[in-house]
Amino acid sequence: MPIRITGMNSGLDTESIITALTSSKQTKLDNFKGDQKKLTWKQDKWKELNKKVVSFYNGALSSMRFSTAYTKKTTTASNANAVSVVTGENAMDAVQNLSITSLAKASYMSGKEVKAGTEKAKLSTELSEITGFTAGDINFTVGGESKSITVEDGDTISDVLSKLKEEAGDKINFNFDESTGRFFAAGKETGTAANISFEDSDAAAALGLSTATIQNGSKAKIILNDEEYESDSNTFQINGLTITANEEAQNITLTTKQDTSGIYDNIKKLIKEYNDIMKEFATLYNADKATKYKMLTSDEKDAMSDKEVEEWEDKIKAGLLSGDETIGTIRTALRDIMASSFEVTMKDGSTQNYSLASLGIATGSYFSTEENEREMLHIDGDPDDDSTSGNTDLLKAxxxxxxxxxxxLFTQLSRSLYSKLSDLMKGTEYSSAFTIYEDKLMASQYSAYNTKISDAQTALEAAQDKYYKKFSKMETALSKINSSSSSLSGFFGGGG
Known part of the structure; x- marks a missing residue:
């Protein structure tokens, strides 16, 4: 923008005058900028809300449509110290007898002391110094697999250790302890896969390997219902159960049955996530409308503290979705489904209409419940809910x-909710898939504001330029008048 110097001859505050003359165009520009900023805040609000709805849709609501959410099972053991059991969904309800006859063990080797003369060998000791050493091959097996290394006089104990580690692979660890002058080896896992043995040779004997004390690894063995099973680890996968043996024991009773507390917990989780969303909807819908507070201009912000600006803008943000039609539609749809009845089959084969209220799940009293919590559901007898914890727990019963x-009941309810949300989140001309708001439309509106702001800025600058040019012409004319007046004054003064 060019530098404008005005008012030098007229003495007028042309900046203020022009600002006043173009104030309507400045206001229009400020309004467009403010509306675009408000739209950005609104988009952020929707993104946050949409994320919560999609999380509910893909999480608890999705899983509760299927029987696997209700077929939770648990297994108890009469000797919990001896065994632990993880129950899979395919495990049978049963009472079984278990005996743990042996635990899996890892292989372990303790080499004999290696001497260099009268001293214990060190990692830096060369093999030529080792008593009785003869260069050659050292043959050994790991888990039945043949291995071999070649050792020479110039090698050190450290070199031998490196060769053993490299040749042995990933089943077993080797080490050399300088304090005892011995090689050691240990299987990385239990079972027989890391059992080790050394062939007798001068080299192996001198290094205390072929004469080492070896504890072979062994498999774990259990007897379940008179049938024996073996495992390299202490864990067995049998007919839907993951059985981990901790100690040898006899005649352990394993009881597998349906875990009704798991069903209750899943239902409680579904209700909680539903309540969180409904409270969020209500809070946004019932807030004071954002239109009660105008967007601040740059000049207005400059006159306020940062905290004052933040508090003012927070009031606007809180009310951006007040009375929003989309939120109203979703709230009503979800609330109506949760209040619906479904035909269910009873254990005697008969059918009845059941609703959540039939199981003691309902909203609180209208007048004693806060406005934004009136659509939240409460479970009678829920120990975590102060308002209903003292009521009879019909759901658990x-x-x-x-x-x-x-x-x-809950499978039908969840499927109905899931289907309704699927419809509400379908992609359209104005919204993307899995989106409850018109994100495409809002993005288009944001772009349109860029054009409006650009046009308004151009119009403002054009109006300012027009007035500056007019005032400039006036100043030029006044300058000429002042110059002529000065000349005449000089002329008459000189004639005196």
């Missing part, structure tokens, strides 16, 4: 008495 019926 139903799960205990007829878990299949409860599964039927």
């Amino acid at each position: 139903a799960i205990s008495n007829d878990p299949a019926m409860v599964q039927d």
